[in-house]
Structures are given as structure tokens and as C-alpha cells.
Amino acid sequence: MPRIRFEPTGRLIETSNADLSVSEAAERAGTPLDSVCGGRGTCGRCRVVVTSEDPPITEEDRRLIPPKDLERGARLACRMKVTRDLVIEIPSEFIRARQIILENSFVSVETSPMIRRVPVKVKLPSLDYPVGDFERLRSALGGRINEGRLTASLPVISSFPKLLRSETDLYAILRGDELLHLASDMNSGKYGVAIDVGTTTVVAYLMDLDSGKEMAVESDMNPQMGHGDDVLSRMTFAMENSNGHSLLQSSIVQCMNDLIDACCASIDISREDVFEVVVVGNTAMHHMLFGLDTIGLALSPYVPVVSDSFEVKAREIGVLIGDEGYVSSLPNVAGFVGADHVAVLLASRLWESEDPKLVIDIGTNGEISVGNSEGIASTSCAAGPAFEGANLSFGMRGTDGAIDHLSISDELDVSYTTINGLKPRGLCGSGVVDAISEMFKAGVIERNGRIREELGSPRIRIVDGESQFIVATRDETSMKEPIVITQNDIVQMQYAKAAMYAGTSILMDRMKISSSKLDAILLAGAFGNYVRPASARIIGLFPEIPLDRVIGIGNAAGAGAKMALLNEDVRKKAVELATSIEYVELAAQVQFEDRFYNALYFPNYDTSFFPQVMSEISST
């Protein structure tokens, strides 16, 4: 059988499957490669160096890999099959990096969880009291169950004879009318897990259901990344591969199990003690987790299989917790406004706010909601990836060495900070927004986005006919080549921010809320938390309001999931929200195009909405 060895880890993979690609083998070897296209040979991210032979060069290699790299053996891992023994080196920049994941999320909610842990002592049977195990337990629970209703699965009922024929103090682990477990163990049912399944990152929170305290938090990259960076590539992967859905499902389930295990290990409890996992994710993540067909989400009219809140026994999808435990999802609103956004809305408490607010959650997708206690409208834009650094020349996620903030002086000197203070490798979303905002303020770019190459600064250069602004010089970077913002990067960013702004303004019109009436703009998610509100406002990402009312609310999706785990009423609220929200499909709005084209300008073609920004610009 052909064997492939990966360096520097030294992991060996043997396979008799002549169709196994090197990228699939790398995943098996525990070193998943970066990928945007999901293995279709179009993104060029899964580069490896073959050291054991001079490997054949495919058409895609020639198109996507620079000649000098081709010479030293670099190839696309997704285009090469493991048909012979191979030794492969994975350059560190192509290992899927561990991103800085936003885990902070604060909740303040009364604990009244769906999982209840009720201490109980059950009377022993006798000839005068020849009552069945189940019925004696039910009597002992008395008023602590709903109208005397109690159900239990066959395996739980089968455990009764051992437990209920001797005098013991027990705990009944209840969920609604169902008895999930009868335990003598103190920890059983005491904890629950909330998981935010993002397209890029997955965060799990282990919560004490009694105190509401967060006991542990663990996060990781979503391993589905190996099948595509964004939702659409993964849906395409699922359509093009017969076992696509099941691969996507098993990889996210594996990730969840690992995170749950890590959380439990950190406070020394067993995963068997956990009886509920509340998950939030966008509609596609939701469908992939539950193994539902995503084709409806990929094609117009973009309908999910199920939107409503949904729960299954954890074992049905392979999530390993207490035997009869559940995985529950909050409801989705529509094909592109998922349970994660419902969770954001729960955490933002928009539904109980008198003053209207705007909530923007820019993750891999962007979701927007506007409203207050009287009503909420929501929409989504496929504008997210640019804010995560995707499709930009030096864009990268928020990992080590990413420039996260920068400023440009009048002399076009650039000063910046990087994540963990390492030598810069690229720019993450907040860095890109800073860069463009600062370039605009410094007069490097015009309102329409054009780089003024005529300024004649050494920071501006033209390569292959395209203008570029040098953010970090060759000497400063880890790659020994300069980090630049190209004209095309600016165009990408213009598209992204214009979509967000146009969507926002349509929602605000719909709700009859002008920006002067907006009480606050709440920014959820990692990008929202790290971006400088001032920079985002200058490029016109959102309507102009005073900066002290633009507030980062952290991982609000995670916070909403925790709230739902800790309080049953919050779930009812979620269902109410999901059904009462007015979902606005932007593709069906005639005004969208106009708004979008106006918003391509910095801050906007119609400057009257941005008086403060315009005065800042003119003052520099």
C-alpha cells in the first residue's frame, strides 16, 4: 500500500484508495491544509512541497503556483493522488492556522434551565404498597413535575429495578416531561454546553446550570474548512460528492465532541454528566450538523429544510454526552439568517429595547437587524469574507502576525500593531478597514476608491499595471516581501461595505427609522469587536451616528446560546423572535442596486448622510 509521510510532524498515512488526494491524506494526518475552494483546484491555498521525488506538474499547479515555487517541488495537494510512496513537507504558512477566536461573551440571565436536576428519595415497595418502580418515582417527584406527567425511554426505565429497590438518595435529571437519567452521582445533569458553530470557528462553553457560571470554554477552527472556506463552497462540495453531507456532518460533530471533552476534562467531569448541548449556527451550519440536505439553501428561492427550533437525541447525530441527552438548535429565520443571528438578537436584547438599534454581525456572512420592542427586520449579505481577509492580496484571518490596527501619517508613514506582536504576515479584517480608512483620510485614495498613484510616494507603486500601497516593507515582514493593499483589494472592500450599507439602509427604511433616531449600533462577532468604529464609520460601513454609541458586544451568538441553555423562557423568546422577525430578501428589493452603487463611494456618493465624516476628511 502506498504510504505518505508528512513533515515536519512525521505522521504516516497508508492507503489503498488510489483516489485519495494528498490534501485528504493531510487531513487524516491531523494537519489539515488551508483551502477556500473545497479541493477543486481553484484557490491555490493547499500548497505542499514534495521532497521525495520531482512530481508531475498539473495545469492548475502551473496556473496557481509561481515558477520558482514549482521548481522547489511545490504543488497543490488537492490535485495530487497518493498512488505511490511520498514524502511531503507542509510549509508552515499553509497549515491551517489557529485563529484568535472571540470567546468572550457575557450573559446575565436568571438560571431556569430546561435540564432540571431534582433530588429525590423514593419509597420502597411492600405488600401494602406494591407499586411499580416508575409509579413510585413519579409519586416521589410529586409537585416537581408538570401535572404529574413523566415519560422515560426504555433504557432509562430499565435502570429502575437496580436503583429503586433499595433506599438511596437520587437525582432525577428531567427535561420537560422526560426523565433523562436517574443518578446517584452529584455531577450528573449539573452542566450543559452551549456551542457557537461558526463557518470558520467553533466555540464551546461549559456552563454550570445551577449557578449560571461559565466553567470552561474551548474553541477551534471549524474542520469543515478543509472542504471550503465559505458556506457556498461547502454546499458545492456536498452536492458534488455523494458522501459530502455525511463528511461535513461527521467533521463538525467530531469537532464538537473534542471541544465538549476538553471542556469536561478541564473541570474533571465526564461528558456523560452533560445532558444538553444548545447549538447556534447559520442555517447552512445547522443543516450540515443535523445532516439535512443543503441544496435548497444553495439555490433560489433559498429555503431551508426546517427553520424552527429543533432538537434531537445527541446520539442520533453522534454527539457524545449523557445517553438520553439532547442537542437543540435555536430557530433559524430564513435561508441566510440563522440561529446564530437569533442568538445575537437574544443577547442584544433588541426585543426589549424601547429605542431602536442596529445590530450588525459580520462573520463569514453578514447579518443585519434593525428594530426595537415593536418590531425587528433582518437581512443577510454575502459580504462577510472580505472582512475576514478573504480574496485580498494580503488578507488573512486574525491569527499570529496579522496587522490588526494601523495608522498613516500625513507623510504617509505607516505605524501598525500585529497580533501577538510577531513580524507581520498580512492584514486581518480590522487592519484592512484601518488601512483603507487611513489611506482615504491621508488622501491616498479618492472617494471613488482610486489610488492616487500620481502622489509619487515611495509607499505607492505600480505592479503589472495595478496601483498598490505598501503597508509594510520587505524588511519588516516575515516573508521578506512587502505587504500591500492593491487597487483590487480596495474594490473588493468597496463591494463588501456597499452591500452591508445598502442592506442596512433598506432595513431602516422598512422600519421607518432614520440614522438620527438610532440609539446605538451594536457590532457582534470577532470583526465587530476588533474593528475601530472610527475607521468603519469613515469608509461608510454603517450609518453615521456618534462613535460612543457604536458598541462591540463580543461573541453575541455564543452569549445567546448560553442564555438559551440557562433559561427555558429564553428559548420561547427565540421562537417568538424567529417567527415575528420580518425577513427582507435583498435580491427582491428594487432599491438595492441604487443604494449599493452609491455606497461604493467613501463614505457614500450621497455625502449628506455623513456630515461628521465629511468634516473629518476635509480637516485632514
Add this chain to the structure above:
Amino acid sequence: MPRIRFEPTGRLIETSNADLSVSEAAERAGTPLDSVCGGRGTCGRCRVVVTSEDPPITEEDRRLIPPKDLERGARLACRMKVTRDLVIEIPSEFIRARQIILENSFVSVETSPMIRRVPVKVKLPSLDYPVGDFERLRSALGGRINEGRLTASLPVISSFPKLLRSETDLYAILRGDELLHLASDMNSGKYGVAIDVGTTTVVAYLMDLDSGKEMAVESDMNPQMGHGDDVLSRMTFAMENSNGHSLLQSSIVQCMNDLIDACCASIDISREDVFEVVVVGNTAMHHMLFGLDTIGLALSPYVPVVSDSFEVKAREIGVLIGDEGYVSSLPNVAGFVGADHVAVLLASRLWESEDPKLVIDIGTNGEISVGNSEGIASTSCAAGPAFEGANLSFGMRGTDGAIDHLSISDELDVSYTTINGLKPRGLCGSGVVDAISEMFKAGVIERNGRIREELGSPRIRIVDGESQFIVATRDETSMKEPIVITQNDIVQMQYAKAAMYAGTSILMDRMKISSSKLDAILLAGAFGNYVRPASARIIGLFPEIPLDRVIGIGNAAGAGAKMALLNEDVRKKAVELATSIEYVELAAQVQFEDRFYNALYFPNYDTSFFPQVMSEISST
């Protein structure tokens, strides 16, 4: 590998399991042998003849098989292991006979079944109506579901994309709030099955849930018979064998599956079209079916694991019907008053009768209830087996050749009928009751049960010191030996009928109902249907009331199961009944002993309760 061949069928069984007994091999070969002791070598019923060798004789063989049979190779099949090639002949009298099973059961109940089959046409999604599959279906069901509540399992939801994205007329198969199936098939969900799981016999009824019509009925012996004739031997079998419970469960499930298949085949539908099976059985059958531990039922204080009505997805216990279908059991009342008796009570409509009635169900166990709409008390007696012919010299079940009715003339001539008119092989329950009643009337036995051997009739003989009455002479029988009632047989019957009578009288006292106030005595089950009320009354099996008010009500347990299948309210009634019935544990009643000893007499020591019987006796 040793091979064993069974004659006359010629079936071959190969085995490498040196522990496999010949009786187990016979079961595998499709010719299960009769057995009362469950293979413990004590009942002597599993006799076979070894023709391939002169087999070793075990201690049990010597004790239980007459010398002349030992000589011709007869051995106990449960005591012989298949360690070498064998040829085995099974004498026809030892093949477990197919009993005449009482299938007739009439129900008259409005059809309002738990399984509902709702025609539905679901609006297609569009950009203006981008609503999820599940939610569009729920809207389409509208007022036909309870407060808009709808749940469905993951596999059912997974079927939506295929069905709900093109215009089709569908049927939603609902049970409570749960959608069990979405079908384009006319038959799906139209039928249900009610099954009466008796200790000895199993009867399945396929019902049309729309019309309430019985479409098919199939019955068979309970295959657990191979592990013991009565409930107690089976519970002992389960305790003594590590896989005992699972063997008992799988054999009854297999039997149910076969009966369901046969029912479905007879009207050419698929078992997948069935989504509910309602079962009734005694508490032990109930526990064995669901795989629950029966040890609590075998030992004082005789508590079940669960009494309440209970349901599981059919697949959980291996019952093969529609994927998400259910097996539901009516509630049990106590360890020895099971769901089958609750079903009998449903069918008897005792709970809506103003006039008090007595319901007696003599199956393998005997259950008794007394009461009316104001209250019901129930008990059980382990008195049943004798009425099924067990433990009597020539007792047999109601199969071919059983004497079912007889009369004795003043000259002690006996005339009788047999089942299917064959040469007599023994006496079934109704035949035994006739025999003893007629013997008593003819003066062959005294009121205390003693046979008057001093009568000097050729019908009376003494063998090994024991008096016997010859019912059928050697020339008349199929075995070429006389069929007799021995003194010991009479004693067995006295014990049995005394227990029934004592139990009945205690219940009647408890409910303050004298026999003069009894409106009717309803006899359920096969014995109750076949026994001559006049004979039963003469031996004092039940209180004396006019004979036209002693009514056989057929397989009332089956009728009750059908009612519960056809009407949801009947199930609520069943739960109400099971919890409101006063269960009387005879073992805890001080008066029981006195009543029992009095009732050992014919008709009773206290003749004042039997004026009519006494006048009949004295007139003969």
C-alpha cells in the same frame, strides 16, 4: 460439525456449539417441542425418539419416561446435547400442538384513532415565500394540528426536500403532535394492529383505522412456551439464564412480526404502512416484550418496573412496521393484573355500567374484577393453569382431540364431544369442568371431592391406591389407553376453583355487592367462552346467579386492544381505569384462607349461597 436430523420433517441442523440441546435444535428446526419446565428436565414433555443410536439414559430420563419407551429410544430432548451426528424422531404427540385460539372479539367504538392520516397539499416556495419545508408543511396542516404544534424526527425531516419541492398530493401521518411519515401512498397509515399477547396464545388483528373494520386476524402459540408453559417458569428461565430476558423478548417479537406480516399479506399491504401496534398482555408478558427485568414480578412484594401505559418506537424492540411507528401498551394495574385485564374491562364496559357486574378472565392466569361505574376492585389468582388442562393426568389444551364437553348418565355412561371430532386424546378445561360437575351430579364424587370407589362401577378403578374415573375407554382413545379423571385431578381442580371463588367473594365484600345484586357474570377468554356456565356453577366456580346472566364475552382482551387502537379516548379511559381500580392483594387478606377452604367443597361448604345448585343436586 455434528449434524442432527429431525424426522418426519427431515430438517437438518448443524452446530459447533457442544452445549446445544436437542430441544433447542428442534426449535431451530421449526418443530418446537412441548415443555412446561423451560428445559430444566422436570416436566418430561419434550420426549423424542433417537433412531440413530442407542443413546445414554440420564437420571431424568429414568424418572420421567416409562421403561418401555426408554427401550425404544425415547429420551428427554432438553437433557441431550448435540455432540455427535443424530437422527431424531419427534412423535406427533410431542410436537407443540396448534391450539384452537379464541379470536372472536367484537368492538363497537367510534373511530378516532391516535394515528391520523391527513391529506395535505403544500404550497411551493418562492422568493416571495422563501419558507422552510417544515414550516410550509405546518402551515398547510393548519387547524388540523393541535395549536400549530408539530414535531418530526430527523429522518422524517430529511425526507422533506424530495417531497415538498414539487406539487404533490400527500398524506401526513400524525400521532399526537408528531409527524410520523409524509407519504404519497394511499395505504400509508390507514391501518393499525392490535395484539393480545397471551401467555399461551398470541392474536393479532389488523384494523382499518378509518372504518374501524377488522381486515385480518392471525394467531399463533406464544413461542415463549418453549421456555416454560406458565409465567413463573419463564421468569425462572430468565433469572437462570444470562440471556434469558433477551431470548424471551426476541421470541415474542418474532412472533408478533410474523403475525403482522401475515395480516398485511392477507390484504396486500406492506408492514411499512402500519404505524401503530397496540399490545395488551399480563404484566409479565408486558415486561418480557419490552425487555424489562421480571425479577420484581417473581418475588414479593411483586412490583412491576412500570405499570403505566407505555410506548416505544417499534424499532427499539425490533417490531417491524413503518419506520417511526410505535408499539404502545395499555397500562397494567399491578404485578398480576396486567394490561390484558384492563383491556377486558374496557371491552366489558364495566366502567359505564350502573348495575354491578363480575368479570372473570381465566387464561393461564385468572383475573377477577367486580364493580360498576362507581368503582371497580380487581385481583388475580394463580389458579388458571388447571383450567387450561395443566397438571392434570389427561389435561390438555383446547387442541384437536380434546374432550371439550361431556355428560354422564345415571348409569354412569359417558357421552362426549371432541375438538374437530377426532379420537379423544385428553380433556381441555371445559371438558374437565363438565366431567367434575357431571361426576358430582351423578354422585360419583362427594361434596368434599372424594371419589366414591364403593359405587363398584366399571367406570371407577383404583390404580396404585388412587381412585380414577374412566371418561373414555382404551378402545375409544387415540393412545389406546383410557382417559381418566383421578382423585388428584379433582383435588387440583378444587384448589383452582376455590381460589377463584375466594378471590371473587373477597372482592364482592370489598365492594359491598352481594350475589343477589350482581347484574351479570361476564366470562372472558377461551375457557370462559367454551365452559358450560351450568357446569361451572355446579362446581361453585363463581357465585350463583341465574344462568342467563352468565355471559361469555369472547376474547375481550383483544377487543379492548382494538378499541384502544381505534379510539384515543379509550386509552385515556384505560389510564383512568388502571389508576382508579382498587387492586386487592389476596395474599394480604386474612379472610382468604377461610373462604378458600370453604370453597374446596362442591359447590361450597356453605351451601346457603348455592340454593339453586343444591336443589339441582338433590333432584338427581
